[in-house]
Amino acid sequence: MLRPLPLLTTLILAGTVLLGLIGTVLPAIGLGPTGRGLSLDAFHAVFDWPGLPRALLVAVLSGVGSTIGALAIATLILAGWHGTASFRWLERLLSPLLAVPHAAAALGLAFLIAPSGWLMRLPATALGWETAPDILILQDPWGLSLMAGLIAKEMPFLMLMMLAALPQVAEGPRMAVARSLGQGRVAGWLKAVFPGLYAQVRLPVMVVLVYGMTNVDVATILGPNTPPPLAVQVTRWMTDPDLAQRAVAAAGALILLGAVVTTLIAWLVGERVIAWLGRAWVWSGRCAPPGLRVVGWGLGVVSALAVLAGIAALAIWSVAARWRFPDPLPEALTARSWMRHGPEIADVTLLTLAIAAIATAVSLILVIGCLEAEHRHGVTASQRGLWLLYLPLLIPQIAFLPGLQLAPLVLGVPPLAAVIFAHVVFVLPYVFLSLSGPFRAWDSRIARAAAGLGAAPDRVLWRLRLPMLLAPVLTAAAVGLAVSVGQYLPTLLLGGGRISTLTTEAVALAAGGDRRAIGAWGLGQTGAALLPFALALLLPAIAFRNRRGLRHG
Amino acid sequence: MRLPSCLADLTIAIPAWADPNPADWDAVLSEADGQTVYWHAWGGSTTTNDFISWIGEQAAEQGVTLEHVKLADTADAVGAVLTERQAGKDEGGSVDMIWINGANFASMKEQDLLFGPFAEDLPNWQFVDVEGKTVTTDFTIPTEGYESPWAMAQVVFIHDTARLAEPPRSALELLEWSTNDPGRFTFPQPPDFLGTTFLKQMLIDLVADPAVLQAPVGDDYEAVTASFWAFMDALTPTLWRQGRAYPQTGPRQLQLMNDGEIDMAISFSPGEASAAIANFELPETVRTHVFDKGTLGNASFVAIPYNANAKAGAMVIANILLSPEAQLRAQTPDILGYGTVLAMDKLSPEDRAAFEALDLGPATLSPAELGPAQPEPHPSWAERLAEDWVARYGVAQ
Numbered sequence: 001m002l003r004p005l006p007l008l009t010t011l012i013l014a015g016t017v018l019l020g021l022i023g024t025v026l027p028a029i030g031l032g033p034t035g036r037g038l039s040l041d042a043f044h045a046v047f048d049w050p051g052l053p054r055a056l057l058v059a060v061l062s063g064v065g066s067t068i069g070a071l072a073i074a075t076l077i078l079a080g081w082h083g084t085a086s087f088r089w090l091e092r093l094l095s096p097l098l099a100v101p102h103a104a105a106a107l108g109l110a111f112l113i114a115p116s117g118w119l120m121r122l123p124a125t126a127l128g129w130e131t132a133p134d135i136l137i138l139q140d141p142w143g144l145s146l147m148a149g150l151i152a153k154e155m156p157f158l159m160l161m162m163l164a165a166l167p168q169v170a171e172g173p174r175m176a177v178a179r180s181l182g183q184g185r186v187a188g189w190l191k192a193v194f195p196g197l198y199a200q201v202r203l204p205v206m207v208v209l210v211y212g213m214t215n216v217d218v219a220t221i222l223g224p225n226t227p228p229p230l231a232v233q234v235t236r237w238m239t240d241p242d243l244a245q246r247a248v249a250a251a252g253a254l255i256l257l258g259a260v261v262t263t264l265i266a267w268l269v270g271e272r273v274i275a276w277l278g279r280a281w282v283w284s285g286r287c288a289p290p291g292l293r294v295v296g297w298g299l300g301v302v303s304a305l306a307v308l309a310g311i312a313a314l315a316i317w318s319v320a321a322r323w324r325f326p327d328p329l330p331e332a333l334t335a336r337s338w339m340r341h342g343p344e345i346a347d348v349t350l351l352t353l354a355i356a357a358i359a360t361a362v363s364l365i366l367v368i369g370c371l372e373a374e375h376r377h378g379v380t381a382s383q384r385g386l387w388l389l390y391l392p393l394l395i396p397q398i399a400f401l402p403g404l405q406l407a408p409l410v411l412g413v414p415p416l417a418a419v420i421f422a423h424v425v426f427v428l429p430y431v432f433l434s435l436s437g438p439f440r441a442w443d444s445r446i447a448r449a450a451a452g453l454g455a456a457p458d459r460v461l462w463r464l465r466l467p468m469l470l471a472p473v474l475t476a477a478a479v480g481l482a483v484s485v486g487q488y489l490p491t492l493l494l495g496g497g498r499i500s501t502l503t504t505e506a507v508a509l510a511a512g513g514d515r516r517a518i519g520a521w522g523l524g525q526t527g528a529a530l531l532p533f534a535l536a537l538l539l540p541a542i543a544f545r546n547r548r549g550l551r552h553g
Numbered sequence: 554m555r556l557p558s559c560l561a562d563l564t565i566a567i568p569a570w571a572d573p574n575p576a577d578w579d580a581v582l583s584e585a586d587g588q589t590v591y592w593h594a595w596g597g598s599t600t601t602n603d604f605i606s607w608i609g610e611q612a613a614e615q616g617v618t619l620e621h622v623k624l625a626d627t628a629d630a631v632g633a634v635l636t637e638r639q640a641g642k643d644e645g646g647s648v649d650m651i652w653i654n655g656a657n658f659a660s661m662k663e664q665d666l667l668f669g670p671f672a673e674d675l676p677n678w679q680f681v682d683v684e685g686k687t688v689t690t691d692f693t694i695p696t697e698g699y700e701s702p703w704a705m706a707q708v709v710f711i712h713d714t715a716r717l718a719e720p721p722r723s724a725l726e727l728l729e730w731s732t733n734d735p736g737r738f739t740f741p742q743p744p745d746f747l748g749t750t751f752l753k754q755m756l757i758d759l760v761a762d763p764a765v766l767q768a769p770v771g772d773d774y775e776a777v778t779a780s781f782w783a784f785m786d787a788l789t790p791t792l793w794r795q796g797r798a799y800p801q802t803g804p805r806q807l808q809l810m811n812d813g814e815i816d817m818a819i820s821f822s823p824g825e826a827s828a829a830i831a832n833f834e835l836p837e838t839v840r841t842h843v844f845d846k847g848t849l850g851n852a853s854f855v856a857i858p859y860n861a862n863a864k865a866g867a868m869v870i871a872n873i874l875l876s877p878e879a880q881l882r883a884q885t886p887d888i889l890g891y892g893t894v895l896a897m898d899k900l901s902p903e904d905r906a907a908f909e910a911l912d913l914g915p916a917t918l919s920p921a922e923l924g925p926a927q928p929e930p931h932p933s934w935a936e937r938l939a940e941d942w943v944a945r946y947g948v949a950q
Contacts, residue, residue: 051948116812131716131813134736139798225742225798227948238632246632322833325813334833340599409640415647496633496647498591498622508596508625513805514834517599 002373023403028250042251051227062143063213066150074159076296079189094156099529101486104522106221108310124326146223152303165200187288207393214396257399318519337516345524352501359423360480422490438472474536481532573865575674586616588866593630594652596623617866646860650867668857670698677875682896700854703874705892708848715838717816724758731791737816742799744939766930824890827914831887850926877904886914
């Protein structure tokens with residue numbers, strides 16, 4: 001019964017992406033229900049758009065820049081501090097950031113760094129400025145603030161991914177050898193541990209790269225607008241009142257997809273070049289430049305504090321009465337925003353969590369089924385199979401979701417079911433990413449001993465393996481819930497606008513600009529994503545209160 | 554598939570049997586009882602959202618459940634209806650009612666995506682100011698009963714008297730002020746609705762004879778708009794952030810004002826500034842003004858898609874929106890501050906007294922100060938201006 005599960009799971013994920021891509025390609029070349037026959041008019045329209053070069057450039061820059069930045073900071077922190085007390089402190093600071101939804105983090109950050117924002121209000125109050133300086137910080141044409149926002153949000157993700165993969169690369173012995181050859185801490189780690197570790201986290205790195213190039217929600221809030229990054233422009237074409245622009249949007253999405261594929265190839269080539277240069281550095285025996293250790297730690301703390309301060313700003317806005325520039329705090333506090341939005345936030349939170357719970361449960365069952373099939377029958381996903389699993393994360397959402405929009409209508413699937421299905425497609429890879437390591441690392445001699453005592457495989461799974469893996473299963477569930485809560489485009493496009501979640505509401509409000517409403521909804525969104533993580537930490541601690549060795553999966 | 558026009562006329566004259574007949578209001582009411590109406594309306598403003606949920610409470614009394622689908626952009630709803638038609642879903646559609654006007658209405662009407670005519674059969678249509686307000690044309694396109702008005706809008710400019718005592722009252726005065734005090738003005742980035750409105754307002758103020766704008770864009774576009782583009786070329790480098798970034802929507806523009814980044818902003822709602830002061834969103838020192846030559850005005854409408862699932866329920870809600878009670882609430886400044894579409898002389902004495910007793914709030918102009926509304930240009934002008942603006946200033950220089 002378990003045997004076909006891996007194939008089925010791969011088909012659900014890859015099949016959805018392929019169907020969606022076909023649904024995007026057809027209108028772009030003039031075919032399908034609205035088409036007027038095979039033509040490349042839509043592509044010509046995109047190439048005629050004067051903003052295209054800059055929009056593509058900003059997409060590539062923010063994607064590549066944010067990936068390099070996030071990877072560099074995460075690497076420096078691990079290289080310089082893994083295993084120390086300061087590292088554990090920083091890890092505790094960074095972990096909750098993973099759950100903060102992208103939109104909420106971006107909104108908070110926007111208020112922090114704007115020329116009239118929180119940071120600037122400190123000198124403004126001190127020096128008595130009446131008006132904010134007219135400098136272009138937010139939405140700068142090169143997308144630097146967008147890049148900074150993405151780095152702050154993706155760095156904790158990459159760091160935790162690397163942390164999860166560390167046990168597989170024998171960090172201790174490698175470091176011991178490197179140190180005994182006279183290497184410093186950072187240089188030794190970069191030379192001996194990083195190459196092996198990078199191979200393990202290559203897929204998450206590419207996911208970050210693709211997300212950086214193609215996200216819509218963060219780019220709308222922090223990115224430039226004259227012109228916007230290509231993904232944002234494609235969304236605009238898609239929602240243009242002139243319905244002929246749909247084909248243009250499809251063509252734009254395909255051009256973006258082409259850019260993503262090209263960038264990924266360039267990244268792979270870049271890996272080779274870095275490896276070649278790195279090898280020369282390793283053999284040279286030279287040390288790392290001094291100060292790297294402190295720089296890594298500083299950047300990590302700054303980016304964590306920026307996101308946390310942004311969330312704090314959201315919290316204060318949600319209870320603020322009048323709050324003018326340059327006051328660092330509001331004139332008075334009021335519960336009015338919460339009275340106004342609270343009841344609705346509660347309703348929407350319930351629906352959001354229900355969708356997330358079902359999508360996560362389905363994903364968990366499929367992932368555990370796949371992993372157990374691998375364990376019992378040796379049906380392992382090859383490296384190529386793994387790529388298929390990550391396909392929904394590697395192909396930009398904007399390129400295949402619009403093509404799926406028609407599917408639920410044609411098949412007669414209710415919007416809620418369609419949304420849950422779409423969430424599974426994005427939740428499952430993350431659940432797999434999070435659970436596969438600990439699941440495979442479980443000591444299978446325990447299973448052999450149990451089988452020797454006459455236990456059937458199912459009994460081993462239910463009575464031994466899953467209970468012992470409670471902590472990682474719950475963590476995987478929390479990751480799944482957080483991913484589901486944060487989904488914007490899938491909910492919007494497959495729900496046909498009828499399914500409101502905390503994220504769709506928060507992004508719709510961001511279009512408005514009422515900071516109090518944004519504050520209340522952004523906090524609700526953050527809370528819904530954080531709560532499962534708190535539970536995932538708390539439950540094993542309670543269940544295993546007298547089983548010390550089981551508390552950390 | 555588009556029907557030949559004679560056939561289309563036939564189908565309008567004899568509505569499909571499944572659709573409710575707006576002229577038989579009792580039948581509409583009984584069909585509406587128990588229906589759920591999904592109203593797709595822009596969800597970016599807290600005050601509007603609260604007003605819509607109040608309308609929902611009124612609708613519940615007549616057995617109609619109202620669900621507000623909050624849009625970031627009205628075109629999303631148009632897109633949803635089009636998607637359904639592509640999928641062959643010609644009944645039981647997901648959109649029951651849309652807050653609409655201008656280009657979206659023109660586009661839907663042209664593609665036969667609307668149900669109707671129904672508006673002039675609504676019982677509360679008797680109160681509507683058909684003669685005095687532009688409620689039967691929408692951006693020069695005749696509505697022909699395919700959309701029902703519910704609020705009047707007119708362009709006003711909001712300025713902070715603490716920093717700008719004598720606000721500019723014409724396009725040229727605006728340029729003069731912005732040149733002398735650069736970086737203190739901006740507008741929502743076209744093709745945003747309000748940003749495009751700013752372009753139209755400047756064009757009307759600068760063009761020699763605004764009457765040419767009532768016809769679709771013709772061969773004389775270059776000549777008509779030459780002075781306008783010269784004005785924009787001069788104005789843009791003096792804008793906030795030297796015109797290298799713009800707020801994306803009207804409310805974000807107001808937030809910039811509260812943050813002390815700009816001193817003057819455009820609004821399409823004469824009561825918005827008062828409502829914003831009451832909601833702590835703008836300083837108390839804010840006031841509104843109009844241009845000497847007058848400002849643009851138009852109506853907000855609701856329309857029902859051809860494949861709506863709850864047409865009867867949607868008509869009941871369109872009718873509630875036209876009731877004196879709802880109109881009075883909409884005009885109350887700290888609730889919504891939208892102008893009414895009703896004619897005072899058609900109302901009962903009590904209702905009229907209630908409207909007259911309304912305190913419009915500190916920053917709202919009286920109807921006399923507001924002056925007559927200038928008519929909207931044909932939608933092709935807005936489209937062309939926005940397109941050309943994007944090509945000239947909307948992509949990096």
